[in-house]
Amino acid sequence: MTFLEFEKPIAELEGKIRELRSFAGGSDGVDLSSEVGQLETKLGKLLKETYSDLSPAQKIQVARHPERPHFIDIVEHLFTDFTPLAGDRAFGEDLALLGGLARFRGTACVVMGHEKGSDTDTRIKHNFGMARPEGYRKAIRLMEMADRFNLPVLTLVDTSGAYPGIGAEERGQAEAIARSTDACLQTEVPVVTCIVGEGGSGGAVAIAAGNKVLMMEHAMYSVISPEGCASILWRTNEKAADAASALKITAQDLLKLGVIDSIVPEPLGGAHRDPERAMNLLGDGLERALKDMAGIDGARLKELRREKFLAMGDKGL
Structure with a gap:
């Protein structure tokens, strides 16, 4: 583990526990179970103390942990019959934003989200989760399909932001993000989103304007990265921790502000420590959100979504 x-x-402390276990497993047959138990108890307390008082800057580190579950992991664990759909029918395929048809705990749905990759090769392949215009236009196509066939939409956000390259700007990055956000708002089916890692700027909002917006306990959601904010305001990345505190990027702050609807708890020590349990907790949160909207007709879902985001503007958010 990293x-x-x-x-x-x-x-x-974990290193000491491994050493004792290795020593106890030797040919001498020494019983060190009592010592190991004491250290494990101490480890549990240390984890609880550490993770119950994380600063915003530390939460960012957890949100970016390379071993957190990513979109592909979550789809493989929580969804069945996943059929990926590729391309925007205009330019090409974008592997930073994946999506398709699937079943979630027995319910047919459309699922989409950012994929960062888990090693050097896959990170390059998926462009570190930074989608290009064709990725957002693919998202629009999927949402229109969901609307046509009355399928709920589940989106999983994990991106530092949309790709800022010259080619992306030439192909209309801003327009694609705006239209994707509008597609979220206009659809007449339940839209549930969860920020599972990083939620950065318009690249996140483009698929996150849902009826229910969930956020994992140690995820982050912000209009700009703390590093980007610090470089603009203070001309140095050394102030990133100050920017993180000022931006109110944590799930706990955003719940108080009314930007998100609920927090999905993570296993003690973060999702990277127990990915399977973290994904199960995420699945429970998504299921509850869908059940909360059961029986609400499409026009009302659209109206509630509109009211939700207009209310944020009324609060000055």
Whole structure:
């Protein structure tokens, strides 16, 4: 497991536990179960103390942890009969934003989300989760399909932002993001989104304007990355931690502000420590959100979604 900077005491304690277990498993047959048990108890307390008081800057590290579950992992674990649909029918395929038809706990749906990749090759392949215009135009196509066949839409957000390259701008990145956001708002089926890692700028909002917006406990959601904010305001990345605190990017802050509807709890120590349990908790949150909208007709769903986001503007958000 990759340990974060603030997890050094946790890493040292886990190292001691591994050493004792290795020693106890030797030919001497020494019984060290009592010592191991004491250290495991101490580890549990340390994890609880550390993760119950994370700063916004530390939460960003957790949200970006390379071993957090990504879109492909979540789809494989929570969905069945997944049929990926490719291309925007205008330019090409974008592998940073994936989606298709699937079944979620027995319910037919459309699922889409950002895929960052899990190693160097897949990160390059998926462009680190930064979608180009064709990715957002594919999202529009999928939402229109969901509307046509009355299928709920589930979106999983995990991106530092839309790809800012010259080619993307030439192909209308801003227009594609705006139309994707509008497609979220105009559809007459339930739209449930969850920020599972990073939710960065318009690249996130483009598929996150849902009836229910969930956020995993240690995820982040912001109009700009703390590093980007610091470089603009202070001309240095060294102020990124100050920017993270000022931006109110954590799930806890955003729930208070009314930007999100609920927080999906993560296993103690973050989703990267127990990905399977984290994905099960996510599945429970998505299922509850869908059940909350059962029986609401399409026109009312659209109206409620519109009112939800207009209310944020009334609050000055």
